[in-house]
Amino acid sequence: MLACGRRCCLCHKFAGGKMECHHIDPAAKGGKNTFENCIPLCFDCHAEAGHYNEKHPKGTKFSPAELLGHRDRWFATIDKGVGPGAPGDYLELDRKLFVRLYGLLGGSKKMIHFRDHDYDNGYDVKVEYRLEDFSHAAGMPECEFFDAEMATALADFLTAISSYNNDFTNRVWYDGDRANIPPEWLYGRKPQEKRFLEAVEVMNKASTKIWLSFAQFVKTARLRLKLELE
Numbered sequence: 001m002l003a004c005g006r007r008c009c010l011c012h013k014f015a016g017g018k019m020e021c022h023h024i025d026p027a028a029k030g031g032k033n034t035f036e037n038c039i040p041l042c043f044d045c046h047a048e049a050g051h052y053n054e055k056h057p058k059g060t061k062f063s064p065a066e067l068l069g070h071r072d073r074w075f076a077t078i079d080k081g082v083g084p085g086a087p088g089d090y091l092e093l094d095r096k097l098f099v100r101l102y103g104l105l106g107g108s109k110k111m112i113h114f115r116d117h118d119y120d121n122g123y124d125v126k127v128e129y130r131l132e133d134f135s136h137a138a139g140m141p142e143c144e145f146f147d148a149e150m151a152t153a154l155a156d157f158l159t160a161i162s163s164y165n166n167d168f169t170n171r172v173w174y175d176g177d178r179a180n181i182p183p184e185w186l187y188g189r190k191p192q193e194k195r196f197l198e199a200v201e202v203m204n205k206a207s208t209k210i211w212l213s214f215a216q217f218v219k220t221a222r223l224r225l226k227l228e229l230e
């Protein structure tokens with residue numbers, strides 16, 4: 001678990017003690033609990049990785065060879081602080097990648113919404129479209145940072161975004177360009193004050209988490225990539 005920095009070898013999310021060893025070669029299941037045949041995964045990725053079927057490779061996730069590749073690349077990244085095979089000018093590549101991703105978010109000027117907005121009020125849904133564009137782009141293979149600290153800061157930020165997305169289900173109502181926690185829960189004929197306040201608290205927390213992990217992502221970029229941002 002130290003070799004992977006307690007992070008999942010597939011999604012790079014910090015999993016702490018919530019990790020499982022997945023058998024890379026399932027045929028070796030009969031007793032082969034060796035380090036060589038194990039890829040440490042978070043619970044979510046473990047559930048998905050288990051579904052590979054050689055006879056029906058379509059629609060399945062990872063072959064043993066792919067898993068081995070992911071595992072060894074991630075171990076090497078944690079070991080050296082930089083991904084294996086990173087070109088000498090990887091800083092320049094990582095800088096370009098960061099600037100592109102940062103641009104999709106509209107920079108700090110737009111992201112400040114997540115620090116300052118109180119969810120007892122409605123908001124413009126564009127802030128969420130930006131997160132969507134960002135997560136989509138960041139999930140592409142050409143958007144992997146060579147620098148290990150950038151890769152982990154990005155994974156943490158993506159985790160905060162996905163938990164924010166889960167939190168607004170059943171709490172936030174969408175109406176055209178606006179979204180809000182329904183004020184009728186407070187002022188309707190059958191007030192549900194508790195439900196409203198709980199939703200506000202959950203959304204404010206999730207939103208603060210987005211801001212903090214975004215700030216960490218930016219700080220890491222300045223430090224590791226020696227990047228000056230406007």
Ligand SMILES: [Zn+2]
Binds near residue numbers: 008044
């Ligand atoms: Zn994972």
